[in-house]
Amino acid sequence: MVQKGFILCILSTGSSKLISEDELLIITNDYDDIYGNRTITYTVTSPPKFGSIMWKQAENSTQEISSFTQNMVKERAVLYAQTKPVAWSATDSFTFNASCPPASLQAYIFNIHISYENIGPEHRSALCTNTGAVVAEGSSVLIDKSKLDASNLLGKLDEAERHFYEVWYEITSPPLHGTIVVGEKNLTHERLKFSQFNLHKHGIIYVHDDSETTHDNFTFDVWLNPKGKLAQRPQNADYVVSEIFNITVTPVNDRPPVLKTGSPRLKVVKGDTVTLDPENLYVEDQDTPPEELYYTVISKPKNGFLALEGQLNKSAITFTQADVNHGRVHFVQKGEPSSGVIYFSITDGFHRPLYKLFSIEVENITISVVNNTGLTLLQGQTTVTLTFEHLAAVTNEKDAFIKYLVTGPPRHGSVMVMEKPVTYFDQEDLHTGRLFYNMTDLSSSQDSFEFTVFTSESNLTNQVVNITVRPLIHLGEHVRIPDGIPVKLRKDVLDATELASLSASDPIFEILEPPKHGKLVKVTFDLGGASHSVESFTFRDVEQGRVAIEENINFQTINGNTTAARYNVTAVHPLNDSFVFLLKASNVQPAMGEFVYLVLPFDPITGKHILSEPTKLPTYNRTTNAMSPMYPPSHLDPTTRPHRTASKLKPRNRWGNHTRSRSTVPHVPRTTMGKLDPSPKNTLVRMESLPRPASDPLLIILPLLACLLLIVILVVLILVFRHRREKRAHPAMIQDLTGNPGEDILARGPYLGQPERSLAVPSVIVTPLTPSCPGSPVLEEVHDAALVPAVSPFLLCTWSPLDPDSAQQCSPATPPLKQNQYWV
Incomplete structure (x- = not known):
């Protein structure tokens, strides 16, 4: 079932609209009823409030009904008529039941939107009618209320006020390819105004200017203006509706086709097939599409023939400009080296034919070397690949197979394909990188070989590839x-x-x-x-x-x-x-x-x-x-x-x-x-x-002598420094011995003013643990362990004379003594 409802645009009380199958459709599941013998009946159980369901009969007469069939809807004989006044917009509906014995449907509601504004599904216009117009090229067309009607704007007013207003139009942008005529006024350079009354009574006329155009339009404003007063556009834009009236221009074949290629010609290689395109042959007709511009071959060339796509072995007599535009026309050259001419006619089916000559120029097959940069081997390298970057040839022969023949082999090496010396190779070997040059004789810094490049129809001889060794430096x-x-x-x-x-x-x-x-x-x-x-x-x-x-x-x-x-x-x-x-x-x-x-x-x-x-x-x-x-x-x-750098310091x-x-x-x-x-x-x-x-040996010896001199000077300075230090230390020791007689001897250490011995021989100070006279210690320098009394307790002290600042270490002990140990 399809039940959408529709929108009714009313101009005044009594507006109506047909109910079609797009809005109301019911089908059955009886697939055997292919002839439609089953009848689906609609029964209105609740009629609409603002109108009636009408049956449109012969001679446009209508009759109010309460039931109808699906066939009546299909025949566009059922309509809804709005009979009661409404405001600017309203919603109406009716309820119905559907039956097709023995089946039936429950009640359904069909909605109707009533509005003075045209707000249909496409929303093209707010006016009730703005259909546009169709005019032949160079002709005129009448624009009346069937094409332009804004009477629905009166619905914005109360019904009592509608009689005091009328609808006025003002063209704000005139058409570009024609003029608007209202009565005796020709709208070309002025803003023309007219009323809906003029459209109802006389209409306005659009006159096309006979240009080769297919579309035109003009824009206008429409508003409600009080009757008897000067028509003036309201200041408030809410009361103004602005729209566009479109005009479709039907072309008229009043101009003959024109050949745009001044000298139609085609260049073709001997034995080749070439496709024609608009650069070779192009005819233009503003009144006729390319599909209707026909070429007819009157005289065929002797060196080939024209053929259509898919039939290249059959000569074509007629074709269209559309065939040329889409690359469906080909010229097949039969192999003769001479040039030829095609004599043909062009027509659009209306004007006299246009006769022209089409020249066919045949070019000989050629081959040329486009890249021959030579080869370069780095010194020490013996093999190098020969590719397109070094050697390449081209030919104008279609689908040609380019081959190379080594006519003068290299003197110091050989040309190889996959480790095999060859005298022949092809373009594919260069493309895949399978071609090499191998130098076997290392006595020369350069080499070369001579070759001939050829196809089945052409050749090029005495070509040389130079090979150069580049220094490894x-x-x-x-x-x-x-x-x-x-x-x-x-x-x-x-x-x-x-x-x-x-x-x-x-x-x-x-x-x-x-x-x-x-x-x-x-x-x-x-x-x-x-x-x-x-x-x-x-x-x-x-x-x-x-x-x-x-x-x-x-x-x-x-x-x-x-x-x-x-x-x-x-x-x-x-x-x-x-x-x-x-x-x-x-x-x-x-x-x-x-x-x-x-x-x-x-x-x-x-x-x-x-x-x-x-x-x-x-x-x-x-x-x-x-x-x-x-x-x-x-x-x-x-x-x-x-x-x-560091690399120079490494062994090498x-x-x-x-x-x-x-x-x-x-x-x-x-x-x-x-x-x-x-x-x-x-x-x-x-x-x-x-x-x-x-x-130079002197440059090596002189730095060595200078280094030796510096070492000698350094040693002498060290010895002098140590000697002066020893001399300063001797009087200081004597002063400590005589100036502090009451101090503890153990606390004074080894510097007591005794005669200084050599730094190479250890020396110690011997002090009894129980002095005979406190305050006047008896000091004695001991040089031999045998001089120490064996019956007295002593402290064993060890001290290094090489380090005067070191601490003195003493501890009670008994003989015998070790080397560099002394009793105190």
Whole structure:
């Protein structure tokens, strides 16, 4: 059973509303009654208070009833008529019983809400009628009381006062795509007012402006105004209702379709299938949807055909713009290299067709290498993976399988796929990381191999992959070298410790390109510390400070500005210099590197660089991975000595503590030479003069002699101090002995003015327990235990002469005596 009740909006006494199956429905459980032969009857047992239940008959006549059937409700023949006046709102109801022999239902109540305000379930309007209007594009429509009626506002007044008021409207916002006409007045630029009486008698007219729009509206205020008085909107907003009147515009096909793609064309690769989209072909018609814009192929191209989705092997003759918009139209290229043209027509079914040409351009299949960065091996490393980051090729051939053929194998190694040397590999091997290069000949610092990349339709030959060995060394960055003085190269700027540990040898630096504006010099001890230019040196020479850079640019100061006389370089923009070296070591490949630095003018008086403002320094020397375990270099100011770390105090072998195997050497990224760092640090390399290298024997002997001299002086001072202390202690003991004769001898201790003996021989004071003359003790220094009388009682006292401040310990005892013990 469905029984909801409904809401009745009344305009005046006598308003009515149909009761539909949405509000009242009863069904039975007789599923065999498929023809509806069973009749459900409603009997009104308690009629409504403010109206009646009516039966709507033919010719709109009505008859009051007290019973009706479900079929009458289904046929919309039962209605509720409000016959008695009510206030602004009221609630009415009626009670009924339902029966369908032999079944019946108990009494039910059907509720009816009566209101002058339209407060239906959708709450679209507070007015009794505000349905809006529908108008054809460019036409007009009459708005009368069937579309707009606010007479229900009179229900807010008492029934006796309703005859003295009337309903007035004022349009507050006119329509955007049309005008409102009331009588002879055309509402375009004014706030038009009209009454409900005008709507009942003449209505108002909306005229569309023939624009390509589908919707319009205007807003209005409505209120109750006394009859015979000037229509004026009340100041109190509670008495005003504001709403919107919507207008639906039905498009009229009065414009032909327009081709928006000025020159329809399509590029397709030979033998490929391409989908058309609105960028290739697009027609617009504001009056016609895309589903009704039809294309008809008049002339087919010779190099292919158009086909619809799911039927790519069948040529399509007609399709719509909607098919193009949704990617359902394809062009199938048959393989001919020539271009073609499609001649077609476009129509909306109303206007004359539009004829256009559609060009088809066929492109040849090509292949190109988009990435060939080469490979880099860290010195000591023999195997490296070849991936997309190093080598990649692309082709315009659809679903192509790209292959690589090694036409020139590497000279010092081999290309391998999963530990197997190969001369052929494909794109999938690069993608999965199964391709490797393995260097077997460690005599060269570089290698390469030549290859051809190809597909079934194209190929690219004479391509080369270069392989470079990167030196296992840590080069200092932002290094500044003063002009005119030799500066030693130390480990903080040229550190090959890890290479020395890995190879168990002393790495050798062979100079391939010396500095452009200076030279590398080496100190020889056999010539008295003289230096000479070198073409090679070892890492041990660097550790011992035997190698230095000597720049000679001849900076000069002219008018307060420092310049390089030969190269016209200012101090603000210092000169770059470098030297290229080949780093060699046992059991590893040689590797070429470059050490880059800046040359600045140097003032020998102040010992500082001459710079008028901060200088941006290059960051060339990057030869090892940031995660390398080598010690980082310390770039120090000439006035600052390097801090000694704890690692330098640990035992280490000749070349350091590194014992890493060849397989654990980290992979190193490529080095970028010749680029400037945008924000480098202004740091200096530690400068040392070159008269004597750090390994000169005199530099070792002189500190040892100085330490020995200090030790001798310290011993002499200690002996003098002790001698003076002993001399001060002797007169003090004699004064204590003569100045206090009446004191207890035991309380005075051992300092009694006796002649002081050597600190090496113990000495004691012997005092009898019962002196013969109190106040005048007999003191005797005992040097031998045999002198002590054996018949007298004595105290045995022990005292250390090496510690005069120690307490004297005495106790009664009898002979014999032990060493360093005396009777008192």
